[in-house]
Amino acid sequence: MQQSRTGSTDAGLHTRWNEALIGLVAVLVLVNFVVDSAITAPLLVLPEMLDHFGTNQAAWLNATAMLAGVMWAPLLGKCADIYGKRRVLVLTLLISGAGALVCAVAPILWVFVAGRMLQGAALAAVFLSVAIVRGVCAPRIAMIIVGIVTSGSAVLNIASRFLIEKLAMEFGFQILFLVSAVVAAAMAICVRNVVPESLIKTPGKIDVGGALLLGGGIAGVISYVSLGSDLGWLAVGPLALLVGGVAALARWLLVSSRKPDPLIDVRDLGGPLVLTLLVVFLGAGSYQSMLQLIPLIGDVSADQQLGYGLADQGSVALLLAAPGLGVMLGGPGAGWLAARIGPASTLAGAVMLGTVVTIGMFLGASQLPAALCCAFLLGVTVGALGTAGFNMAGSVASAERQGIVSSLVMVMVSIGSVVLNFVGAAVLESTVVVVDGETTNSATGVFSCIAIASGAFAIAAVLAVMLVRSTRLSRSPDLARDAV
Known part of the structure; x- marks a missing residue:
């Protein structure tokens, strides 16, 4: 396989650092910064959010995005294999940005929770970035870049903590979600212009029913674990989540074992x-x-x-x-x-x-x-x-x-x-x-x-x-x- 002066092979895989690869890595690091702004950064303003909505249900505000991210992950991962990783990453960022806007203008708690569920789609950006790297880089350099992409945003996360606290004190917690929406939209544009689309795609169709069963089942069980301590382990809500989650997972295992092209072939x-x-x-x-x-x-x-x-x-x-x-x-x-x-x-x-x-x-x-x-x-x-x-x-x-x-x-x-x-x-x-x-x-x-x-x-x-x-x-x- 012949290697060019730009550091890529004749198959289009990067084998060493070059300008295009540096730009790609920079964009993907910033994409993973969007994940932090959507999933964990809102915890810094959790007391303000509780006061604003007049509730003590911190678990709903805290865990919703992560739980929704778990539900989104298998569906978006399968979509990326079929329709292209860049396309699905752009869609992921837009969904997350839309969720952030909903959170910023939410008049009541349950509208805010719905926004957090949309915002949780950002969690998929982490593994989509990894999949993109492995698709455009030779294995040896891909392993190094995966480490940079998944960890490089940590320095931005540390620095942003101080800015978030200052902005929230001056403009209210809603400013955090407005910033998250703007950053997500900007990164969607950057991904569209900088990241190449996948050359290898998997023929097939999305098992939407299987995705809903698997994602909903996982989210239901984890919701019981996350929310049970606050709402009560024997309360009707958490128990319903547990029973529904277990039933959905059991149904998914039964159905997926019979399908020729399941979401995940166990x-x-x-x-x-x-x-x-x-x-x-x-x-x-x-x-x-x-x-x-x-x-x-x-x-x-x-x-x-x-x-x-x-x-x-x-x-x-x-x-x-x-x-x-x-x-x-x-x-x-x-x-x-x-x-x-x-x-x-x-x-x-x-x-x-x-x-x-x-x-x-x-x-x-x-x-x-x-x-x-x-x-x-x-x-x-x-x-x-x-x-x-x-x-x-x-x-x-x-x-x-x-x-x-x-x-x-x-x-x-x-x-x-x-x-x-x-x-x-x-x-x-x-x-x-x-x-x-x-x-x-x-x-x-x-x-x-x-x-x-x-x-x-x-x-x-x-x-x-x-x-x-x-x-x-x-x-x-x-x-x-x-x-x-």
Whole structure:
């Protein structure tokens, strides 16, 4: 295959950096910044939103976009394989922007929630960006660029936090959604003009019924996990979501197994992909549960004699910034490493690092230097985990299935984050103690959360080692044939 001076092969794949590739990467990094503005940035103005709508149902405002994103993901991933990844990414950004406008002008809570459901489509931009990179770049450089694209927006996210808070104080929380809508529209234009359309497409049609069953089923079950603690586990609403979600998933499994072209062919997932998804589920969830715990530890002083606490050991503001800095290093670093030792080994290294670092939080719970180190390395872990997970899943999927396979990785990240966050919150809530008339988290709860996250990371590490072995075994016959 001949390589040109522009750094692309005769098949059109980029093999080294050039102006076109730099422009593409810059656009996709900014696209992923749109995801943060749609999914997580609104949490900064959560108290203002609750006051505006006169409600205490923070879960509806907090979780709706993520849950909707999980529902959108399989449908948009399949559409990308059939109709083209650029086209679907543009559509995704426009849907998200429209949702942001609805949120900005929403007169009542339920209109706002509907806007958040539309805005959640932005979650698909992450895996669509990955699929685009793998479609236009040779495998070795694609692995590095996936790390940059998925992690590069972290620096923009850190800087934007201060601007968001200032704008919200001056103009109200609605300004955040107006800005998100404008940015989404601008990036849709940039994607349309800069990103090339997919040359490889999958013939077929969208299984709309299967998409609704799968997405609705996943969203229903996760909604029960996310909202049950606020609304009541036995309340009619959460129970209806659980029952409906389980029924939808059961129906989807039954129906999809009979269709010749289902949304996701569970019979053709393969062992390596299943192991990858399980590792991502456990690793992402463990990281999120630790991220939830860090500010709680930072708000407690060791003088309270609870057995943990960092508030009296100096500034703990870096505890919240350290993971973001780690992500910026971990993502590109994992891409560089995967290009040399393979994505499976890189993924295994990421979860092993996560296991060690999470165990280190037993010391970090009471020692600020250890906590800062662990927080930074946890960021490195999650940056590497996401990059290696996408690279591994992409390496075992055909070119025609990159969109739907990448969407599965994003779904597992979301599900893992919600489930293990809930587990950690439930443990903390069930072990609280009263000190000087105030309810606070006990050392038993804090250290139990760390133990649960460490155990989940350890299980993920075992699965990752199995993944490395399975990929090596699958390559052995190919190597033997090449030798012959």
